[in-house]
Amino acid sequence: MSNEVIAVLGAGSWGTALANVAAENGHDVRLWTYKPAQVAEINEQHRNSQYLGDNPLHEGVVATADMTEAVRDATIVLSVVPTKATREVAHQLSDVLSALDQQVVLVAATKGLEPGTYKRASEMLAEEVADSQRLGLGIISGPSHAEGVIKHDPTLVTAVSENLATAERVQAAFTNSVFRVYTNTDLIGAEFGAALKNVIAIGAGALESLGFDANAKAGLFTRGLAEISRLGQAFGANPLTFMGLSGVGDLFVTATSVHSRNYRAGVQLGEGKKLDDIVENMGMVIEGISTTKVAHELALKKHVEMPITSTIYRVLYEGQDIKEAINELMGRPVSQEGK
Ligand SMILES: NC(=O)C1=CN([C@@H]2O[C@H](COP(=O)(O)OP(=O)(O)OC[C@H]3O[C@@H](n4cnc5c(N)ncnc54)[C@H](O)[C@@H]3O)[C@@H](O)[C@H]2O)C=CC1
Numbered sequence: 001m002s003n004e005v006i007a008v009l010g011a012g013s014w015g016t017a018l019a020n021v022a023a024e025n026g027h028d029v030r031l032w033t034y035k036p037a038q039v040a041e042i043n044e045q046h047r048n049s050q051y052l053g054d055n056p057l058h059e060g061v062v063a064t065a066d067m068t069e070a071v072r073d074a075t076i077v078l079s080v081v082p083t084k085a086t087r088e089v090a091h092q093l094s095d096v097l098s099a100l101d102q103q104v105v106l107v108a109a110t111k112g113l114e115p116g117t118y119k120r121a122s123e124m125l126a127e128e129v130a131d132s133q134r135l136g137l138g139i140i141s142g143p144s145h146a147e148g149v150i151k152h153d154p155t156l157v158t159a160v161s162e163n164l165a166t167a168e169r170v171q172a173a174f175t176n177s178v179f180r181v182y183t184n185t186d187l188i189g190a191e192f193g194a195a196l197k198n199v200i201a202i203g204a205g206a207l208e209s210l211g212f213d214a215n216a217k218a219g220l221f222t223r224g225l226a227e228i229s230r231l232g233q234a235f236g237a238n239p240l241t242f243m244g245l246s247g248v249g250d251l252f253v254t255a256t257s258v259h260s261r262n263y264r265a266g267v268q269l270g271e272g273k274k275l276d277d278i279v280e281n282m283g284m285v286i287e288g289i290s291t292t293k294v295a296h297e298l299a300l301k302k303h304v305e306m307p308i309t310s311t312i313y314r315v316l317y318e319g320q321d322i323k324e325a326i327n328e329l330m331g332r333p334v335s336q337e338g339k
């Protein structure tokens with residue numbers, strides 16, 4: 001495996017877990033965070049306790065609060081901040097790359113769509129970081145909670161780029177015996193799958209706390225995936241991508257795992273907790289809340305039928321009662337599958 005210099009921007013749970021995989025693979029790793037206390041804890045105690053508890057980090061994960069220091073000589077830069085911070089951080093990265101006169105392979109691990117512009121994470125990166133500063137552009141996606149990755153649970157993800165060579169470079173950098181990276185070239189499908197599954201996971205959590213059985217969840221997953229695929233295809237996605245790791249794979253883990261922030265938010269909604277309190281108490285980003293609104297708006301704009309997403313929108317943003325919402329969904333005119 002050739003040695004890369006990998007800068008990870010964002011030291012939340014996922015950025016830290018990915019930095020750890022890279023360090024375990026022998027790469028030179030710099031993890032950027034704007035929080036000095038986090039830098040000290042990672043470098044001195046090899047922990048990131050706020051996000052990953054007592055799990056030890058590889059000593060090769062070196063944190064810094066200086067983005068220039070993180071990015072200098074980097075060959076691959078991973079952006080792992082929440083969707084709402086992606087554009088701002090990418091803009092900062094572009095300034096740093098200009099000053100260093102440096103080019104990098106740029107990879108997003110963020111799962112969401114930007115409010116207002118409806119842009120995917122890789123599109124935001126491409127808009128902020130010039131072509132001339134990039135040797136490649138892609139994403140890492142798939143069913144992968146940081147909590148499992150840090151404990152070396154076998155995990156399968158996908159590196160996606162419209163340029164297969166870029167995806168293969170990311171695959172080579174991150175693959176190891178417990179972290180298996182596939183490749184794909186359908187960036188649109190992979191990013192729609194990654195973002196939209198969070199919406200369905202909120203619904204799955206609500207079904208759990210309302211005491212519904214697996215029948216209801218299986219119905220939600222299947223018809224949820226159908227509408228994710230419909231919206232993705234309206235933007236040119238390959239329908240087969242939704243059968244892969246960044247589609248059904250990520251939907252499955254996010255809509256069933258207690259580690260999922262989106263699923264846990266849904267559980268609490270079903271228990272009757274207020275959305276503001278849920279967000280405040282989670283302490284980590286719940287991407288699906290904002291993505292629900294974006295997806296609902298996009299569905300209207302593109303004339304794509306997304307009844308589950310729109311129902312979750314009404315529950316989150318218009319205060320509709322969840323049981324009433326489920327009754328409405330169940331009362332819709334019956335239709336043909338595969339349409
Ligand atoms: N946590 C997980 O297991 C996985 C998360 N993801 C995705 O990765 C992205 C990040 O998620 P998490 O790591 O879970 O989030 P998190 O909430 O654990 O951490 C986010 C990090 O970004 C930093 N941040 C926030 N705003 C910032 C700004 N304006 N400038 C600089 N840094 C900023 C925070 O300080 C924090 O360190 C999300 O899009 C999520 O969907 C994807 C796969 C797995």
Ligand SMILES: O=C(CO)COP(=O)(O)O
Pocket residue numbers: 111142143144145198201250253254259260261262263285286287
């Ligand atoms: O994308 C994820 C797992 O693949 C993370 O999902 P949550 O943000 O819901 O934890």
